[in-house]
Amino acid sequence: MARSSSSLTSEDPAEAFIATLNLGAIETLALQARLNDKFEDRPLEERSSLPSNLSCTIHSPPEYGSYNVVYELTFSDGAHWALRIPYEEWNSIRATSMRLDILAQQYISSHTSVPIPHIHAYSCTTENALGHPYLITDFARGARLVDVWNDPSWWTGARRKERMFASLSRYMSELGSLEFDKIGRLDRVEPGGPYFIAPFPSRVALNDALDGPDGEMGPFSNLHEYLGTLLAERRKRYDSPRLAALSILLGSLPDPRYDSAPFIFNHPDFDSQNIFVDEGTAEVSAMIDWDGVAVVPRQLGALTYPAWITVDWDPIMYRLYKQKPHYDTEDDLHGYRTMYTALSQAQADVTRNSHVVSAIACAITEEHTTADIVHHLFNFVFGSSMFEALMGLENAPWYNIGLLDIARVTESHWNYFQNGDDSNEYNSADGEGEKDRGTGEDP
Template sequence: FINTLDTETIQSLALASRRKLSASALESVLPLTLSCVVVLPPKNGSDNIVYELIFSDDIHWAVRVPFQQWSDLRSESMRLDIVAQHYILSCTSVPLPRIHSYCLDEKNPLGHPYMMTDWASGVRLVDVWDDPGWWQPPRTKERFLASLARHMAELASLEFEKIGRLDSTEQGDSHFVGPFPSRHALCRTTRLLSPDSQIGPFESTHAYLSLPLDERRRSRDNELLAVLSLLLAGLPDPRFDAPPFVLGHPDFDSQNVFISEETAELSAMIDWDGVAVLPRQLGALTYPAWLTVDWNPIMYSSYKEQQHCDTEEELHEYRAMYTEAMRTLSAEYAEATRNSHILSTLAIAVAEEFTTGAIVYHLGKFAFGSRLLMYDLLEGIKRAPWFNLIPGDVARV
C-alpha cells in the first residue's frame, strides 16, 4: 500500500492547503519560498499510514491515509469523525490535533482519502508509563492523571440525549445525534449473519450494549453468551443507564495519548476514528484503558510479560487516584468514573469475541465470589430448560 503513495503529491497537497489557509486569513502570510519535507518512513497505525510533514517555517503537520479498502460506509464514518472533532475543538480545550484539510474519497491527486492535521507534540505515554526512571518530579503520574481528568471532565460537560454518532445540519449551524453507520462495527471482532446497516441512535446504555450481544446470540449462541446476558442485566449501575450521554475517545489507550516532556501533563490525544456519543461510563467518564487492563485477563496476561508492569494493586491505586482527581472537579463525575471499569469490561466482552470467555469468568468471580461457582453455573446453564427452550414451546422446569 505504501508504494502507491507518492510523497511529491503529498508535498503538493500540503503546500496547497497551507496557501489556502493563509489566503483565508486563518494563518499569517506565508514565506514565498515555503517548502515541505515528508518524513520517511511513515508510521503505521491500526487503520492509517501516517506521515510527518515538516514545513520550512518549522510548522509540523501529519497526513493520515487509511489503508483499508474504501467504501461509502467508511467515507460516511470519516465525515462524522470530522464533524465530532470540529465540535470538540470549538467547545473545549481538549488537545485534539486541528484538522486543516481532508478528502473523503479517492478522487484527488493522491488517489486515496486523507486527512491533514497538526502533528501531535509531546511524548507518547505508552513509551514512558512503565519506565520508573522517567517519572521524576515535576513529572509525576498523579500530575498527569489530574490533567487528563480535567480534560475528560470538560468533554463530559457536552451532554446529549441519545447514544450514536454526532452529526450536523448541512449548514453546520446545529448538531444532533444520529445512527451508527454500521451495526457490524458494534461487534468489532465477531462475524454476524445479519446484513450490515445503520443502527441507532439508542436511548439507554442497556439498549446500546444489548443489541450487539443479541446479534451474537442469534448468530451462534452458547452458555458463555447466556451468562454474559445475565451479567449485563445485573452489573451495570442503573443510575447511568439513561441520559445524559457524552462523547468519548474511541480508543482511550496509552498509544494515543501524548504528554509534555517537561511537566507530564496531557499535550495531545490522537486517533479519534469512530468517535461517538456514548454512555457516561464508556465515554468521557470512563477510566483510560491502561488503568483497567487487569480486568481483561487476556490482555493482562500479555502485559505482565513486560519488564516493568503494573500489579493489580498498583492499577487499583491508580484508579483511585484518577477518581479523586475527577472528584476535585465534580462529585457527580467521580461517582460515574469510580466503577466505570465494570461497564467497560462488559462492553469489551460483548464486542470482542476472543475476550468473552476470560472476561465472563473474571466478572463471575466479581459477581459470585468464585471462578469455580462460575464454572458450575456455565455447566448448569448448558443443560438448563431456559437455555434450551425451543421457540414456540411453553417453559417448564
C-alpha cells in the same frame, strides 16, 4: 493510530500500499493546505497563485498501524504537521464514518480545551490529487505515554503520574460536560445547521463478531438497548453459555442511574498509545486516534477509566501485559483507579465502577475476549462458585429452551445438581455449548 514505527515487511499490506503513493501529490496537498492557513483572509481562488518560498519536507518512510499510514510533514516556516492516509479498501460507509469523525473532533475542539490536533485539511473520498482519502493535522508533540508508563527512570522530578492523571481527568471532565439525548454519532445536514444524533454508520464496526451485510444501527435511547442490541446480534449468529451469561450480567451489573440520558462523547480508543505527555511536566499534550468517536452512555464515555489502568479486567490483555519487565500489579491498578476517581468528585460516582460496564461492553463487542471476561465477571459476582454457576447455566432450562417450548423446571434438573453431575464439565478454553437459538438444538 500509534505513532511508533512498524517495520515494513513483505507480508505487511501497508508496504504495497505505501509503494503506490505519489510523494509529489502529497507535497502538493500539504503546501496548498499550508498556504490556505497562511492566507486564509484571501479569496480561495487567489491562494494557489500567491508568491511563496514555502517548502515542505516529507519524512519517509512513513509510520503506520493497522489501518492508517502517517507521514510527518515539516515546513520551511516552522509548521509541523501529520498526514494520515487510511489504507483499507474504501467505501461509502467508511467515508461517512470519517466525515462524522471529523465533525465530532471539530465540535469538541470548539467547545472544550481537549488537546485534539488541529485539523488543517481533509478529503473523505478518493476524488483528489492523491487518489485516497486523507487527513492533515498538527503533529502530536510530547512523549507517547505507552513508551514511558512502565519506565521508572522517566517518572522523576516534576514528571509524576499524579500530575498526568490530574491533567487527563480535567480534559475528560470537559469532554463529559457535552451532553446529548441519544446514543449514536454526532451529525448535521449542512454547515451551520443544527446538530443531531444519527445512527452508527456500520454495525460491523461496532462489533467485531458480526458478519453479513453491513449497515446502520441505532440511534439508541439507553445503555441496555444499545448493548442489548449488540449482544442480541451475536446470539442470533450463534449462542453459547457465555453469551447467555453476558445477558444476565448486562441486566444486573450496570448502575441504573446511568442507563438513560444524558449521554456523552467517548474516546474510542482511550489507551496509552493515543495519549502524549509533555516531556517536562508529564501533563497531557495531545490525544490522537478519534476514529469512531461517538456519543455513548456515561460509564462508557469520557468519564470512564483510561484503559491501561483497567487492563486487569481483560484477562487476555493482562497476561500479555505481565510479560513486560515492569508492569502494574492488580494492587497498583486498583490504586491508580482510586487516585483517578478522587480527582473529580463531581463525576466520581460515574467513574468508580465504570470498568465493570466497560468489561461487559468489551466482552460483547470483541469476540476473542468474551470467555475470559465472562469468567472474570462471574468471579466478581459469584466468587468461588463461579464455575458451578457457569455449569449450571449451561444445563439450565432457561438457556436450553427453544422458541416453541413452554418454560418448565423438572425433577431431572434438580437431580443434576444434587448428584453433582460433572459429565458436561464447563470448559473455559473452547467454544463448546454453542447452539442455534432458532431451534434449541446443537448445531
